[in-house]
Amino acid sequence: MVRPGILLVDKPGGITSHDVVSRARKALGTRKIGHAGTLDPMATGLLVLGVEGATRLLTYIVGADKTYEATILLGVATDSDDADGIETARADATALAAVTDAAIAAGIADLTGEIEQVPSTVSAIKVDGRRAYDLARAGEEVVLKARRVTVSRFAVRETRRGEATIELDVVVDCSSGTYIRALARDLGAALGVGGHLTMLRRTRIGSFDVAVAAPVDDIAENELVPPATAAAVVMGALAVGADEARDLRHGKRIDGGGRLTGAVAAAIDPDGELIGVVEKRGAQLKSVMNMPTAAAR
Structure with missing residues (x-):
């Protein structure tokens, strides 16, 4: 098993x-x-x-929240905002030469913090029940709404300047739902030369x-x-007694709402097993997600 x-x-x-x-x-x-x-x-x-x-x-x-390492290529735009797409525009040498390190830093600063971001057209977001990338590949017009995301860190680690492009190796800490491809696109657009993503690596989730x-x-x-270890890492652990664990499994509320410091916590029994996820209901605690028992797995 x-x-x-x-x-x-x-x-x-x-x-x-x-x-x-x-x-x-x-x-x-x-x-x-x-x-x-x-x-x-x-x-x-x-x-x-x-x-x-x-x-x-x-x-x-x-x-x-998540952390990504990425490479942004300035000077070329694509229809997917990444290297898998078709080139749609290329900046001339004069425009690219005008992109200073200070301009790049200012563009990145404008894309840091709480921002309104329009996701990439080639994305898994559903529009009228269909994935945006399916609509885009079928040649249909895709209009996605901006969404508020948080980019807490957007830092350049290395800059490489070529005759026709500028490559930026960056690291990004961001909220869930942030599109790094869209950051590359928007930075290139703000600098007037276009941009897309050529490398993306996710290094952290929570x-x-x-x-x-x-x-x-x-x-x-x-x-x-183990589920108990993972849940404790994600939301913090709350030790419960054997009787409390039984009541939570049976859908009953238990006393002790004051023991909860966050929105939810992982209820862990005396044997170190995860009972489920609890949240505060007044002065009591209620399980909002129960882990299956060994017999039910």
Whole structure:
């Protein structure tokens, strides 16, 4: 029997996030696996997979802040805002030469903090029930609404200037739902030369880091993070007694709302098992997500 847990995988380029899930299902011998946050085929880096009952934790992981390492190519725009797209515009040498380091820094500053961002046209966002990328590839006009996101860090690590382009190696800390491709597009547009993404690597989701993730070919050998450990990392732990654990499993509320410091917490029983996720209801606590018992897995 496959035990529940969280699996950290380092996705290589050239395959989809669903491909990684399929490989994990085969390697672990279970169909019940999901992931917290898609990566484009071009992108590499951290995928957080939930296995068996731990798929219920993905809801609480997917909204976590993320860190990306990326390369932005200034001077060329594409229809997908990344290197997989078709070139739509190219800046002339004079315009590119006018892009100073100070101008780049100012453009990045304008894209840092709370910003209104229009997602890339080639994205998985649904428009009238259809994915935006399907509409775009079918030649239909796609108009996506701006959404508020937070970019807490947008820093240039290295700048490489060529005759026809400028390459920026950057690191970005951002809220869930931020499109790094859109940052590349908007920076290029603000500088008047166009821009797109040529490399993207996700290195962090919440407190989970790619440094401890398994290569996709070693999934079967990598240890799962136990649900209790993963949940405690994501939302903090709340120790409950055996009687409290039983009541929570049965849908009953327990006393002790004052023990909760955040919006939710991982209720963990005396044996170290995750009972579920609890939230405050007045002076009491109620389970809003129960982990399956061993017998129900």
